[in-house]
Amino acid sequence: MPTFTANDPSRLVGFLSLNLAEHPIAEIHVMAIDACCRNQGIGTRLLLNAQCWLVDQAFTTLQVKTLGTTSKDPAYRQTRAFYRARGFHHAADLPNEWDHETPCVLLSKDLA
Numbered sequence: 001m002p003t004f005t006a007n008d009p010s011r012l013v014g015f016l017s018l019n020l021a022e023h024p025i026a027e028i029h030v031m032a033i034d035a036c037c038r039n040q041g042i043g044t045r046l047l048l049n050a051q052c053w054l055v056d057q058a059f060t061t062l063q064v065k066t067l068g069t070t071s072k073d074p075a076y077r078q079t080r081a082f083y084r085a086r087g088f089h090h091a092a093d094l095p096n097e098w099d100h101e102t103p104c105v106l107l108s109k110d111l112a
Contacts, residue, residue, distance in 0.1 A: 001029055004049045006042045013037040016046040018054070026054050028064040047086060051111055060112050068093055068103035083107050 006014035014033040018026050028050075033042050054062060064083060067076035088107040097104035 002050075002053065004046050004053075006033075006037075006046055008037075014042045014046055016043075016050050018050060020057075020059075024058060024060040026059045026062050028062065031064075043082060044086065051109075055111050060110065061108060062088075062111055063091065063106055063108045064088065065094065065097065065104050065106050068095075068105035070103045080105070080107070083109075 001017045001019060003015055003017040005012055012034075014031075014037065016031040017029045019029040020026050031043060031046065033046075051062060066079050066083070067073060069080070084107075086109070088109045091106040091108035094104040094106055
């Protein structure tokens with residue numbers, strides 16, 4: 001999986017890995033930013049680097065699955081807001097993707 005990283009001088013502070021199994025649609029497999037480094041633009045930079053790379057590889061759509069709106073977890077409310085603010089839109093609710101206690105939502109963004 002192509003992986004993009006963010007480092008400070010001494011350590012890894014974030015990464016984003018892509019699943020490319022369904023060309024021309026790519027999926028963010030995982031993105032994580034160290035909690036002490038959030039809200040500093042690291043996730044945005046990782047996402048922009050991945051998107052530029054995907055466009056160069058002729059991908060047209062980027063998708064991500066995350067916890068759906070029925071989840072009460074405030075961290076995932078922030079996750080969904082992060083993606084929406086960067087041009088992702090609701091593509092589908094996938095209630096059976098994981099399990100009944102882990103509601104899944106698919107967000108999507110056109111890269112072209």
